Amino acid sequence: MELRQLYYFKEVAEREHVSEAAVHLHVAQSAISRQISNLEAELGVKLFEREGRNVKLTQIGRIFLTHTKTAIKAIEHAKKQIDEYLDPERGSIWIGFPTSLASHLLPTVISEFKQKHPNIAFQLRQGSYKFLVDAVKNREIDLAFLGPVPTNDPDINGKILFSESISALLPASHPLAERKSLNLSDLRKEEFVLFPEGYVLHKIAVDGCRQAGFTPKISSYGEDLDAIKGLVSAGIGVTILPESTFYEATPRFTKKIPIDHPQLGRTVGIIRPKNRNLAPSEKVFYDFVIDFFSMLQQFQD
Incomplete structure (x- = not known):
């Protein structure tokens, strides 16, 4: 053969x-x-x-x-x-990422990395939580940023880079928009705008609401952050999103409000396969990411 x-x-x-x-x-x-x-x-x-x-x-x-x-x-x-x-500085890396990490984390990390390793190329692939985990397992991509980080998958090695809280996003005209914080149960009668079922941010939102004692009434779905934020801006409903999705700015005509109870959050990290070694350029990038977020954590502490 x-x-x-x-x-x-x-x-x-x-x-x-x-x-x-x-x-x-x-x-x-x-x-x-x-x-x-x-x-x-x-x-x-x-x-x-x-x-x-x-x-x-x-x-x-x-x-x-x-x-x-x-x-x-x-x-x-x-x-x-x-x-x-033969030349680790001229490799090519396939990186996966979800929509919730596309606007800030991914460009920040790659921009910093390229300053030190300009000849290493990237192929980027956006996908859902399940797609990214399966793609790393099946060698369709080399590494993936993900949140939350899987902790009990026998084929995946997940490294937590940081943890973040979940906040509510309300239309600016909402009666609760001037609150400094709120309990998630305060939104039990509201209509929610969420990612479709199957997206991990949908599960985080629904599980959080159930933890607060109610099942959310979902009026609309959006398949990316801009769509969801736009629907909230238009007054279609409310939503809850991770802090990293607000790095650039809170959308116009909306208010971001911290949630006191229940305390919701997620881990964010990078995943790699357990059953194979990383190629040299992949390991250079993986080690850089770990060091980069370790230094950020030291500054924040």
Whole structure:
């Protein structure tokens, strides 16, 4: 079994068309067909079946594709480690992040890092909490910033960088807008604007309200912070958000108010896989992030 056979197989499987795979790989269609035939002969099974001008994976072909993707990722990671071992300052890092950390934390950290390591490149990917955890496990991204930090996942190593409180965001015209602080139960009759179910900030908000003795009435959903803040500004409802989402400024026509009870918060940190070592440039960045937030914590103390 040859590595190029696995690449050819993967490309045909994903495109379901031999000629399209040949164009993408810049090789002759006959070469791909021959290599896949050799692979099937070696394995003793049919990986594809024809459907008109297209091809479809057989049941065993789908199983083999899963393992092929894993093998290719492992080989590409090994090559990356070798390349970066020769020159750690010219690596490329895939970083994941959620929308709640996109406006301040991510640009601040990368900007500071690039001043010291200008030749290390970044590929950035925004995603939901579950997507980021799964992507780190599956080697789709190398590291991810996340909040809250998972603490009991057997495949993830999470490092807490800081903890932050959760505050309420109300329309400026709201009767409680002039309060210095409030109990979350004060909002039991309000309509809430939240992230959709499945987002971790949705769970934090709903769990917080239930801890305060009520289930929130959700009037609207927003899939990013700007949408949620905009809906609150328009008087559609209230919401609760982490402090890091207010670093730049509280949105116009709104008031941010601390929550006294229950005391809500979340951890924010960086996650890495437990089952593999970081490539040299990834480790340079990971260590920088730990040191950067450690120094910030010292100044704050």
